[in-house]
Amino acid sequence: MESRLFLVLRNNLSELKRMSDAVSAWCRGNNISSAAEFHVNLALDEIISNVIRYGWKDLGEHQLNVRLSLLNDEVTVEVEDDATPFNPLEVPVPDLNRPLEERTVGGLGIHLVRQVMDGLEYQRLDGKNLLVMKKKISYS
C-alpha cells in the first residue's frame, strides 16, 4: 500500500515548523520509527531553509512543493521549486577532521543530509529544481 503526503510551502522560514508538524504526523500515522522521522525532518529542514534563504533574488512570494511517499519500506521525499538553478549535490564536502577554527562554515547542511538519507538525486526540469531523496525505514 502506498501512502502520500503533499505540502505546498511559502518561501518563509516560519513555514518550517508547519512542515515539520505535518511530516511528523504523517510518519507516526504510518508507524515510521522516530529515528527515521527525525532524519526525514532534518533533511527537509536543511534543503528547504537553504532554498528559502538563497533561492530567490526578489522579495516576492514563491512556492515550494514537497511530496512524501512511502512504498516498500522506503520513503521518497521530493522537493520542487522554481528558484535559481542550484544542485546541492555539487556543494563541496566540508573537512570535518580539521580543528574547528579552520573549518569552513558552508556545506555542513548538505553533509547532514547525505549522512541521514540513503539516496539523493537532482534534476533541473522545466525550469524547476527537483531534488529526490530516499530513506530506507524501519517501523516503530
Next chain:
Amino acid sequence: MEITAEISGEAKKIKVKGRLDGYWADHLAKALEEEIHRGAHNLLLDLSEVVFLSSAGIRVLVRYYKQLKEINGFLQVSEASEPVKKVLEISRLTGILLASESTVAAVATPAVPTPSLHMEMHGAAFDVFPRTLGAKLQHRLLGDPDLLRGCRFRQESCSTVQFPESTFGIGLGALGDSFEECHGRFGEFIAVAGTVAYFPTDGTNVPDYLVAAGASYPDVQVCYGLSCEGQFCKLARFEAKNETGTVTLTQLVESALEIASAEQMGLVIVAESAGLIGAALRRPPTVEAAKNAPFEFPRIREWLSFTTEPAYTRSLALVTGVASRGVEGALAPMLRPLTSDTPIVGHFHAAAFSYRPLQKGRIELTKTVKSLFENQTLQGILHLLSDDRAFAGAGQSQFVRGACWLGPLTGTVEGGT
C-alpha cells in the same frame, strides 16, 4: 521556542526548549548575544528539551563557541537530547561542544578569584590589579595649542613624532612623512601601545590607522598634542553599578584619580561604550581661513562636527588622555573642564570600534589594543566633550564596563619638545 537563563557557579546556564531549526536558530543567536553583552562569558547550554537541531542551529553554537574562546570564556552543551547528540555526532562536534561531566562540575563551583582589590565608588564597581610598583608616567607637550585659534599651524610649528609601545598620546596630527604631505588632512589622533589612528580632514571621512610592526613605529606629523611615557601602576577593571547601567567619563576619571592616589594622571581605557559625545575637525587647521576659526559662531559647524546625540552606542571604545584635579603645572594648556559641575579637568580622545565583548580579569594592554585594530572595524575618532546644555545637551560619554590602565603623572620628560 523558550529560552531561560540562570546563574550556575562560574557560568550562566541557558535552557532551550523547542526547535533549533532554520527559523528559530536566529532567536537563540539573539539571546546568546544579549547574555554575552550583559557580561556572561561562560555559557552552559541545556539542550535536553531541544527536539530538533539542524545546521542553522549548529552554526549559532559554533559561532559563539569561537567568539567566547577568543576572550577566554567558553560555551559548552551541558545536556543534550537524543536528536541533538545525533546531529553533533555526524557533524563531528561532540568532543568540541558537548561538555564532559567533569567540565560541568568544575564550572559549577566558583573559581578562586585572582588577588585584586575590590572597591565601589562613583556608580561603578572596580577590581584593581597592581601592575608595576612605583611605576610613573611623564608627559611631554607637543606644539602650541593656541595656534588652533585661527588655524595657524605651519611647518615650523609642527613636529615629527613617533609613539613607541611604552607611550601614548593625543592631539592634532596625521600619519605621513612630512608637513607638506599632511597639511591638507590633519585631524584628531590617538596613539596607544604602538598603534596610531587619526581622522583625516581631507573629506575622505574614513579614519586611518597604522599598527607598528616590530620596533618600527610610524611617523606622526603633529600640530599640537601630548605624549606620555612610562609605566602604568594599576589596571582597574570596572563595571557600572547603578540604575542607569552606565558610568560617565567624569565618574570614571574621578574614580581613577582616587585609585591612583594622584592629582594628575594618565590613563588608557578600553571599554564597552554606551555612547560617546565629542567633536572632530572637518577641515585641516592649517589654512588660516578666518581669525577665529574654527570656533567662530555660526560657522563653527563647517569646521567641527559634533555629536548631537550619543554616538557609537554599542561599540568598543579605546580612550586615552590625561586628567587633573585643577588647571596647574605644565599640563595646563591641554586641560579642559570635563563637565561644568566638576573641578576635574582633562583631555581625552577616543577611537570607536565595532562591538565585541572584552575578556574579563587581568588583561594585557598591548595585546588588547592591537587586537582591536586587527579584528574589529575602526568606526570613528573623537575629541571627547561634554554637552551639558540644559534640555538640549547630549550629556557626556558613557561606558558599561571595561579596563582602565592608569598611573600618576609625575613631571615632564627631560629634554623634550
